[in-house]
Amino acid sequence: MPHKTFFWFIFPSLAAMFLFIALPIVSVAFQSLYIEHEQVLIEVENCGPFGCETETVVDNEATAAIRQAEPLGRFNGLGTYFDRGHLATAEISEAWSTRESFSGFLSEVMNLPFYRALAFTLTYTFVCTPILILLGLAVALGVNGLPKAFKGPTIFVSLLPMIITPLIGSLILFWMIDAEGIFGKTLQVIFDDPELSLKASPALTWITLIVYGIWSSTPFAFVVFYAGLQTVPEDTLEAAMVDGASRWERIRYVVIPHLMPLVVFITLIQLMDNFRVFEPIIGFSAQANASSLSSIIFDDLRGDIARFNSAAATSMLTIIGVAILLTPVLIRTWRDFNRKRA
Amino acid sequence: MASMASRRSPALATLATGFVILWIIIASFPFLWTLWGSFKVQGDFFSKADWTNALWGTRTIVETGGAFTTNGYSGAWIEQEFWRATMNTFIVVFFTVIISLTFGTLGGYALARSGFRYAFWLLMIALVFRAMPHITLVSGYLLPFFEWNVWGHLPTSIIVLVAINQPFTLWMLHSFFLNIPKDLDESAMVDGCTRFQAFRHVIIPVMWPGVVTTGLFSFLLAYNDFAVTAMLLSQENQTMIPKIASFLGSTFEEGNVMFAVAAVVSAAAPLFVLILFFQRQIVSGLTAGAVKG
The missing domain is CATH 1.10.3720.10 (MetI-like)
Incomplete structure (x- = not known):
């Protein structure tokens, strides 16, 4: 079968697989390099009858705004891969160096999601x-x-x-x-x-x-x-x-x-x-x-x-x-x- | 045709038959039990006092006056609007099967007739795609779909299910088209048909058994799907399986579990009918890939 005919026959199927299987994998790879924005913190000064004190609170509006503007979050490199929820390299080396027995080490590891x-x-x-x-x-x-x-x-x-x-x-x-x-x-x-x-x-x-x-x-x-x-x-x-x-x-x-x-x-x-x-x-x-x-x-x-x-x-x-x-x-x-x- | 080699000693035959009977019970009892229990009240289906209550419906008689009740079914179908989920399922499954088969026959035919190396590579890539857990793909869709405002609609999940279904459909139809002799379409082309005309007039009339078998498996994939439909459909567009899952999430009120039981039986019924009519095709479809290696 000539290349051109082959291409037209396979095109719909190939397009579907490319758009909804191959691209999502790229999208997943891309997303995994980012992390959600931190909450925006602001300092508020509360003045009461006994003087003023400053307090740090979450600015919900600003947080929502920045999350809305950049839903992907901020760039984090491979950070997410090594955090506690994933490969947890820091926790594992910590558990390994403080281990008392191998089974104790294993049970520590099994606590990581x-x-x-x-x-x-x-x-x-x-x-x-x-x-x-x-x-x-x-x-x-x-x-x-x-x-x-x-x-x-x-x-x-x-x-x-x-x-x-x-x-x-x-x-x-x-x-x-x-x-x-x-x-x-x-x-x-x-x-x-x-x-x-x-x-x-x-x-x-x-x-x-x-x-x-x-x-x-x-x-x-x-x-x-x-x-x-x-x-x-x-x-x-x-x-x-x-x-x-x-x-x-x-x-x-x-x-x-x-x-x-x-x-x-x-x-x-x-x-x-x-x-x-x-x-x-x-x-x-x-x-x-x-x-x-x-x-x-x-x-x-x-x-x-x-x-x-x-x-x-x-x-x-x-x-x-x-x-x-x-x-x-x-x-x-x-x-x-x-x-x-x- | 009991040949010498297939004759067995009586002890062995009894043992083998006993084993098969045990297997039949293991395979079918859960379904029979749930079907029977779906017509009882919760107090019988989950019997605190005595399991035989579930058989005779002791609590059911006390609560409703009869040994059987359809409260679970009316609760699920009318009160919880399970009919809406059923309609959505029907739409999703119908279009997924039709589109998958259209794409799949064209692609499978091309792969079976192309002798080039890239056809092999495409099949290998399809095999890798087939092994991909669906939920990993879903996590790739969600954010873009939110951004483009296509999340939650039926067509979105239909096209996603079609794509997820493609690798399997391609493999199956490809091995099926390999069985149709090349001479058939090639002689049509010698007579002056283009490739597409040969496909249209010579191949399409003889391909139906393979398409029906592949269609059955596409149906099962779309009907049984939970990962894609649960994540990609909004509340009002939910299909049956995510809807059942959401019954469970709602608080454990007395009787609510029976809605889920009734819904489960309702959703399982079409599958029983399917096996009843298409047993031969299902068996041949499962083995098609195996025999080809």
Whole structure:
């Protein structure tokens, strides 16, 4: 296809992506270098019956005026990146030099909002992904063995947790694990602890969110594996059987190698999706005990005063995280592409 | 076609079936429970005394006289004006899907037919864009949109959703167009069609299965979105999902939670219908990317 035709075909799509994905990234980068104006302070002299005293007060009008005139704020360089809300370099070196034990240092670090969010995001991503792949494979193997008439309805039900809006899915579970909801109540009875609440401690909240993540993404792995199972070569399976391979050995040495490319595909998609975990935290009202990179950006933007610059700096750090996560994939695809051309 | 290799021992078959049944319960029970509970009063849905109250509606009978009540639904739809949010959702989703598919088919076709290196690079960039958390992009929009006075309107979020949707649409339609033989449009061009005429008369008639599948996923993205619509729409233009979130933010009055429960069930219903009718397309769409690698 000539360059010119190609250009006109791709133009609308390219323009949309350029204007609303590429430029916003530039805008975020730009915003992150600024910081909101400080409040304008003025000295007022209050004269009462006992003499005069000067007092410093905030000039709200002037503050509003200057914020209105320059909504971007004043230039701050990389300052926002290193402040307490983000990389917190000063706090970390302080905590390191005064540390008494390594775990003490870690808990200091975990009090910093950015590291807390990063820790949860990474834990969520790297715990959910392998578990949901194994679970999806198990469900796919199970469904594959069902009589034909049951397969359709089973797949229908299995798709539900994935197709459902993440916020709705997490709300549904949130109501059930409420101390007065059915799961919450059952857990209280099982553990014989009427005070037990899954919302109370950070550890329990993390577990709840991870369980939600597995519940909502297992169907994806299941569907992909199930489709893969339909193409497993029957001849190879029978040959393995003639050679005396047990059922487990057939799965281990024939089926799983056949599904390996799909594992790579699911891992890639799930790493990307789990890294931006956001809605469950809102749905479970879990901000107090767990926050992700996306949710702290949301909180910055949603606060009483929107903190654009802080949100922008976190966004930039998140984008860098995505880039690191994707690098191995991109390198691999690049190599594949060159091999195909050669 | 029960071949030797797929036969299993009875113990294993029982175990496997049991596992699948367990999975079905895990996957479906929360939905059934919430659907059932949405017709009860709050005292039953969150039962302090006895969980079986939620089954028989003990408090519901005391408070309303019947075992089922539609108070949650009337409260959400009429009192809290959930119908308005539903209409907004419909507008946003409809236009997002239509525009995404129009842009996506043109772009996907071009990417599938161009042998040049830059087509590959565009696909790679699209992959990176696909991985971008939506909220990071939103934080880039807010300040400019405030400045240009376009914040809060439906068209703004439609075009933003279209753009966010493009990387995925391009990938999916690109791999779909690769499956349509090149000879088809090239022979049309030998016969004197321009590239666009070939696309218009030869490709469009055969592309519908792929477009329907891609359309389903565009629909899901727009319908399920929270980050973009919650941040970019003003109060009166809110769509369903942010509206539900705002139910929760309002003070925990008795009964208000049931509005949210009813709204959640209402918003989930269209998705159930969607899977019911398009299960095959959804499954094939999920696997399309995987099979291509």
